[in-house]
Ligand code: ADP
């Protein structure tokens with residue numbers, strides 16, 4: 317493996333309940349290089365809380381602790397909110413399930429890409445239009461001039477997700493966290509979106525954490541896989557070794573695969 321981008325040791329996430337606290341991530345550890353890591357597990361197993369912890373996006377009364385949560389030499393748990401804002405979006409980007417919640421509803425697609433380009437790439441205004449078209453092409457949008465003029469509610473889910481991916485990559489992050497990026501999409505467009513993520517991540521040599529409940533999907537798009545169950549990692553293996561997995565929970569998932 318290449319030098320780690322991210323080191324996670326004994327990550328724990330808990331929430332208060334009427335009778336104390338309930339732990340939803342129970343001592344998770346892994347390292348990630350510039351590779352594609354899949355986190356798979358059924359709903360409620362703690363995948364999203366793991367992804368959000370890395371970006372320090374879990375708000376009180378949630379509590380996150382770790383022996384180590386280190387991204388490129390930065391101790392994430394030591395960062396204040398202002399420091400985290402500089403990391404989020406710029407060095408670690410996140411794509412979530414529904415692009416409708418991430419895109420600004422009152423700006424056209426072109427306007428929001430323009431804003432991101434000017435903010436993150438310090439691109440002169442006169443070069444912005446050409447760059448927008450180029451970026452939309454890169455996520456395989458065939459008629460970028462038209463799409464740039466649309467508002468988020470006027471684009472399909474698959475198109476919205478491709479636009480989000482283009483936007484998330486503007487600051488050239490080192491790590492992309494994709495949390496169920498295609499779960500809200502029709503099966504026919506899921507592969508298109510994942511192929512685009514895959515191509516861009518490989519071309520730019522980024523790290524990817526792909527979170528999904530779908531074992532088929534992570535085994536296809538990832539190099540390494542963590543299987544989570546009820547807050548624990550029950551299996552960690554190379555994607556190619558999955559068929560030899562020993563843990564009964566993983567075997568159950570494999571048996572349920574179509
Ligand atoms: P996954 O992404 O694997 O479906 P999550 O990481 O979102 O699961 O959630 C793990 C567990 O944490 C779930 O049981 C969920 O109910 C619980 N949880 C998430 N957010 C909160 C919260 N704000 N308060 C209490 N429990 C929460």
Ligand code: MG
Pocket residue numbers: 363364365495496
């Ligand atoms: Mg989730």
